[in-house]
Amino acid sequence: MPSDLYIGLMTGTSVDGIDAVLVDVGSDHFSLVATHSHALPEALSKDILTLCQPGESELDAAGKVSRQLGRIYAEACGELLAKTNTEAHLVTAIGCHGQTVRHRPGPDGFSVQLGCPDTLACATGIPVVSNFRNKDMVLGGQGAPLVPPFHLRLFGAAGERRAVVNIGGMANASLLDGDTLVGGFDTGPGNVLMDLWTQLHRGDNYDANGAWAASGKINKPLLKRLLRDPYFQQPPPKSTGRERFNRQWLTQHLKEDLPAENLQATLAELTARSIADSLTGFQPQRILVCGGGAHNTYLLGRLQDCCDVPVESTELAGLHPDWVEAAAFAWLAWARWEEKPGNAPVVTGAAREAILGQVTLP
Structure with a gap:
């Protein structure tokens, strides 16, 4: 008989590793049982980032990367289950988001996530739910x-307007008015440009606590140019990714030589301002932050100043910020297994609610 145990796997835009969670979920309960962070081999991360931009022999490269990811996802699941001595047959399904390498919304839009579900299912012996995005498109x-x-399920609170902001490579916001979901969208770049600049100039994967950005000065003319990008004025529904906000996008806006730390401060301000500006019409009373950006104290301080409302970690509302996205895909796997709609047309603009995800059996 199916149990209430599900695994959620997430590799995000930052391509910095796999987040894996084991959750106990039902229509009236949700709890985090175990977590595991699994590193991606550096060569694989590089191959993934190469596939995020158009290039030669993409199909061959994508096929190879997809199989490799399937095997590494299986390793992550094995180590996750070992932490609690949970046997694989007790898990109903794995919700595997996969690694996005192309996201093209619009007419005939599509979204491509790598991570072979057949490889993952056969290696773990657990059914896999994947390909969550395309039916909505x-x-x-x-x-x-x-x-x-x-x-909404985890963080909605009666009598309070809350914005839940996930700051990963890109940033997205969920608008919660009490127990009602009234909207949601990608706000624009989250950590992706800050991480890029840190890697180029300091050799680190990210700017720990935003300390480097805090040492610089915001360049207002550059910030103004960056914020003129049409995406920021585009009304929801909207979504974006590395296809738009990348090194080429940044380079085309640079018209003067700036101290590297000043550019880092400006990129942090871009993330904070673009999030804050996107929330103006909703006027949240509280902002809950998850994703890697929740650890950037400088960025959260700038967001607080821009919004003038409490900015807090989702941990204060019941779930540590590092595990929210992986937990969401465990929940989406549960919704698929229970044949419940997983999308929200008020967010994505889809014509109707739909059951999301494809099931791959071992």
Whole structure:
């Protein structure tokens, strides 16, 4: 008989590793049982980032990377289950988001996530739910963000307007008015440009606590140019990714030589301002932050100043910020298994609610 145990796997835009969670979920309960962070081999991360931009022999490269990811996802699941001595047959399904390498919303839109579900299912002996985004896009939606219904389930609070902001490589916001989901969208770049600049100039994967950004000065003319990008004025529903906000995008806006730390401060301000500006019409009373950006104290301080409302970690509302996205895909796997809708048309713009995800049996 199916149990209430599900695994959620997430590799995000930052391509910095696999987040794996084991959750106990049902229509009236949700709890985090175990967590595991699994590193991606550096060569694989490099191959993934190469596939995020158009290039030669993409199909061959994508096929190889997909199989490799399937095997590494299986390793992550094995180590996750070992932490609690949970046997694989007790897990109903794995919700595997996969690694996004292309996201093209619009007419005939599509979204491509790598991570072979057959490899994962056969290696673990557990059914896999994957390909969550494309049905929503076939129905005219953006296919993203998909986490707002889960945010409502966990973080909605009667009598308070809350914005749940996930700051990963990209940033997205869920707008919760009490127990009602009223909207959601990608706000624009989250950590992706800050991480890029840190890697180029300091050799670190990210700017720990935003300390480097805090040492610089915001360049207002550059910030103004960056914020002129049409995406920031585009009304929801909307979603974006590395296809738009990348090194080439940044380079084309640089018209003067700036101290590297000043550019880092400006990129942090871009993330904070673009999030804050996107929330102006909703006027949240509280902002809950998850994702890697929740650890960037400088960025959260700038967001606090821009919004003038409490900015807090989702941990204060019941779930540590590092595990929210992986938990969301465990919840989406549960929704698929129970044949419940997983999307929110008010967020994505899809024509109707739909059951999301394809099931791959071992």
